[in-house]
Amino acid sequence: MKARQKRMVFVALGLVAVMGASFLISKAMKGNLAYLYAPEAVLAGDVPQGKLIRLGGLVKEGSLKRSDSALEARFIVTDNRGHEVTVVTHKILPDLFKEGKSSVSRGQLKADGIFYAEEVLAKHDANYMPEEVKDVLKKEHSPAQPVTEGTK
Amino acid sequence: MIPELGHFALAVALALAIVQAVFPLLGVKFNKPQWVALAKPAATAQFFLLVISFGCLIYAFIVSDFSVKLVASHSNTAMPTIYKVSAVWGNHEGSLLLWALVLAGWGYAVAIFSRSIPAVMLARVLSVMGFVGIGFLLFLIMTSNPFERLPFPPAEGRTLNPLLQDFGLAIHPPMLYMGYVGFSVAFAFAIAAMLGGKLDSAWARWARPWTNVAWIFLTGGITLGSWWAYYELGWGGWWFWDPVENASLLPWLVGTALIHSLAVTEKRAAFKSWTVLLAILAFSLSLLGTFLVRSGVLTSVHSFAADPERGLFILMFLAITIGASLMLYATRAPKLISTGKFELVSREVGLLVNNITLVVLTATVLLGTLYPLIIDALGMGKISVGPPYFNNISLPLGTVLLTMMGVGLFLRWKKDNPKRLIKILWVPAIMALVMAVVLPLLFIPEFKWKTTLGLLLSSWVALTALLWFVGQGRSPFIKPLSAWGAMIAHVGMAVTITGITLTSMYSVENDVRLEANGKPYEVSDYAFKFIAIEDHQGKNYKATRATVEITQGGKLLTTLYPEKRNYGAGTMPMTEAGIDGGLFRDLFIALGEPLGKKAWSFRIYHKPFVRWIWLGGILMVVGGLLAAFDGRYWRTRRRLKSNTSESKKAETLKGATST
Structure with missing residues (x-):
């Protein structure tokens, strides 16, 4: 193969690779990005219904209730400023899940205003709180504003 | 005293890393054989100093010297010795020291197994590694000193994250590093x-x-x-x-x-x-x-x-x-x-x-x-x-x-000629296709295109590797090690892909609520029956332990004991799953939380072929090992001595490295 032809092959392969990669990425990104929202944003109606999102906040003290017959747990996620959203899950809650502690739930908001979680995460130790939830709680005096802007 | 020795060794290692980085490079540039000759001894000494430093830290952990901050916050006397040792790298500072040690170890290995490499090349290689070493040692000394002392040592240390108290973790980080x-x-x-x-x-x-x-x-x-x-x-x-x-x-x-x-x-x-x-x-x-x-x-x-x-x-x-x-x-x-031409x-x-x-x-x-x-x-x-x-x-x-x-x-x-390729490759292609279509039909009731694709690819990779291997080397029986290596590594990849495909497609994963002595939960033809829950005292933890009987077709298959462990105050509770492993399927059960009325939540998995994923990994490691120790690399090394790049400069500097 002549040098020029070889260069063309390299360029062509590179182009195919870049194009293929961009196609795959744009396709795969669609619908697989889960934005984090605060309870405030949910109440303000900023959260699209039926779309996979994450909800972050504190688990309200005394709000955890379990079903007697099925594996179902209900709890309230709050930002300690009066904004509260009820979460329902049919999954096992993690070891670190506790009332009064932070949690991030992944799931969908349905028309009944309840957040149905496919997965509940809790990450904390004595003094650690997920950075993301910290931001949710910090916005104490800022105007009503979702944690995320890019909701599209 | 011992921790100070470790700290001192660390500082000297940094000085040596600087010597290893700077002098050989300048020596090559200004043609000073004595400077170039510093590369090997500097690399060797740096490695041994870091061994000393790391040894001091291990010692501090084993004897539970709580005046060292790192020991006090990551270890305690109740921990078994093996986890005291693995606690050394179960934290930020210690794992960085391990990193620096491993780096120096690689440098030392290069210095030893380098007799055939021209002195100039070796000097540059070790110099570059010296520079990397400087970065990590500076990082350690400036921001993450593992030997920091506490003015008021506590009587007892905290504990290592219980998740990390495990044999897998004891060897996983050093390996990865x-x-x-x-x-x-x-x-x-x-x-x-x-x-x-x-x-x-x-x-x-x-x-x-x-x-x-x-x-x-x-x-x-x-x-x-x-x-x-x-x-x-x-x-x-x-x-x-x-x-x-x-x-x-x-x-x-x-x-x-x-x-x-x-x-x-x-x-x-x-x-x-x-x-x-x-x-x-x-x-x-x-x-x-x-x-x-x-x-x-x-x-x-x-x-x-x-x-x-x-x-x-x-x-x-x-x-x-x-x-x-x-x-x-x-x-x-x-x-x-690049001089090689190709079609x-x-x-x-x-x-x-x-x-x-x-x-x-x-x-x-x-x-x-x-x-x-x-x-x-x-x-x-x-x-x-x-x-x-x-x-x-x-x-x-x-x-x-x-x-x-x-x-x-x-x-x-x-x-190459595409026609020649097709002539060879149609056989494994047809065989792979048959395997991918027939095997699922025999064993799996439902058709899923991803299963077929995964099996097609993995049998294709395995069959081509085997077929290729048969044609390697002069004798049908004696093959070069590198051919063994390539074949086994490729087959390993195929095994991993098979495992990934079948586990991803056919795993049953469920969170369920079970009552003690209640109705069993059924997954394919296995029945999981929750018998009882009791307290259990472990070596350095307390556990809540469930007894779960698994029956298959009415016959008792095995009894599993999933646990919820607590490693003492201030630590997170952790889940210890009960697993019944096998080459073709794993049964996995983890204990959730009490739900009241003698009921607990359980996580029950049936995972077909999951072990193949790791089995393939082991095969890839074996293949890589065989390829790395192919005699070719070691024989040609001797033959090629001083007959290569920059041989002139190498000649002048030759005397310098033989010391």
């Missing part, structure tokens, strides 16, 4: 080649076994980590596309590309600058992994400390290393002329396609990993990129890659 840091050797060889301005097949022959060994460790480390996450974290998954997992996968992907690209550079004197770029990338991604894991940017089991000062240091180190090497690459790479249908192009696919895969995984960080840094919200993103990407790219794995083995160097 050997891999990560091992790429520093390939990196150093690449930089040395660019400094010398010449890169020939002798160079590739030196670099190949080192790269192989690093890749072996990384493969082993990732396999171990995946197995550990499976049985220890209580999630029952083997890969989560967690950023930290991705951080180890990225250098592995590039390292795999590098191994194959080095083959082309050695055999055909082609892809020279590409090989150098891959070597730089592999090590840069290892450093990036360290940054992501150690800076506290990510929160996971792996990130110990979120200290912005530390993060900034690693980030700067990263920027300098990658920036400088890429700058060097930009100016020097055009001089690395469109040739093994060179086959390997090029494999390389490009691997790099594209690396780029997409990297993007998915960094995307949430970038978006967050730009203040555009907080997002997470879910596993489906990574799965959607690896499916098509993996298909290309695995298809090429079979074709590439049979391609001839330089020029």
